Amino acid sequence: MKKRFLYLLALSLSYSCSMYNKSQIQGTRMKINHFQSIAMGVVPVLTLLVQEGDAIGTKNWNNFYSPIEGFTFEPGFIYDILVKVEKIENPPEDTSALKYTLIKIKSKEKVTADILFDMHLKIGGENLLTTTPSGLALLNQINIDCNTICDVLNTKLQQDFIVIGTFKRQGKNDLQLVKIK
Numbered sequence: 148m149k150k151r152f153l154y155l156l157a158l159s160l161s162y163s164c165s166m167y168n169k170s171q172i173q174g175t176r177m178k179i180n181h182f183q184s185i186a187m188g189v190v191p192v193l194t195l196l197v198q199e200g201d202a203i204g205t206k207n208w209n210n211f212y213s214p215i216e217g218f219t220f221e222p223g224f225i226y227d228i229l230v231k232v233e234k235i236e237n238p239p240e241d242t243s244a245l246k247y248t249l250i251k252i253k254s255k256e257k258v259t260a261d262i263l264f265d266m267h268l269k270i271g272g273e274n275l276l277t278t279t280p281s282g283l284a285l286l287n288q289i290n291i292d293c294n295t296i297c298d299v300l301n302t303k304l305q306q307d308f309i310v311i312g313t314f315k316r317q318g319k320n321d322l323q324l325v326k327i328k
Contacts, residue, residue, distance in 0.1 A: 174250045178203050179211075179226040181258045182316075185267045185286065186210040189241065191275055193286055195220060217249035223316055227253040260316055263325060268300070269310035276304065290321045303327055 180196035195215075196208040215230055229250040238244045266285065268275055276283050276291065283291040291312075293300050303310045313326040 174229040174231045175199065176203065176253075177211075177226075177228050177230055179220065179228065180208050181223055181225050181262070182264050182266070182314075183220070183222070183289075184208075184210055185270065185275055186212065187270060188212065191270065191273060191286060193288060213243045213245065213247055215247045215249055218252075221255075222319055223258055225256045225258060227255075229253060258316070263313050263315055265311050265313050265328070266322075267309070268312045268327075269304055269307065272308050274304050285322075288320070292317060292321065292323045294324055296324060296327060300324065300327055 176199070178198040180198075182196070183193040184196050185191055186194045192212070194210040194212055197211040198205065198208060202209070215228075218228065218230075220226075231248045231250050233246045233248070235244050235246050268285070275286055277287055278284075279287070279290075281290065283293060285291055291314075300310075300312075311328040312324050313328065314322040315325055317323045
């Protein structure tokens with residue numbers, strides 16, 4: 148009788164553990180683009196560009212302001228991930244009411260260096276570029292090589308309300324400006 152009880156106990160623990168593992172695997176799928184975007188919060192910030200749900204696989208990317216616990220973004224890669232989403236009771240003001248935690252990186256695909264993408268350089272009259280000892284930086288975080296169009300860039304930054312640049316990747320945190328819109 149004692150052996151049978153221990154066997155049933157072990158079987159039920161095994162089953163409940165497998166159910167627990169299955170619930171850990173379930174989550175919300177997100178796709179993360181290979182570059183960050185500028186978004187306006189209280190101040191301009193770099194955000195991840197994500198797709199969720201029916202938007203996955205489309206051309207629609209949304210700014211994602213929240214951190215993802217356990218996830219470290221590396222520019223130049225498109226990620227397909229699973230995250231656990233939890234509600235936060237009484238979140239601090241100006242923060243998300245949701246907490247995101249990485250469950251699994253399903254894939255991490257390197258994009259080729261010739262892929263072009265657009266980023267804001269000036270939004271609503273606010274210049275997002277700063278001069279650093281090594282050149283220009285976007286929000287003091289991403290190095291910008293303005294290539295042969297530095298004079299055109301400076302003129303646009305002085306005259307236009309919104310300036311968008313088309314870039315290609317030179318390195319992990321280094322971008323080359325190819326065109327100005």
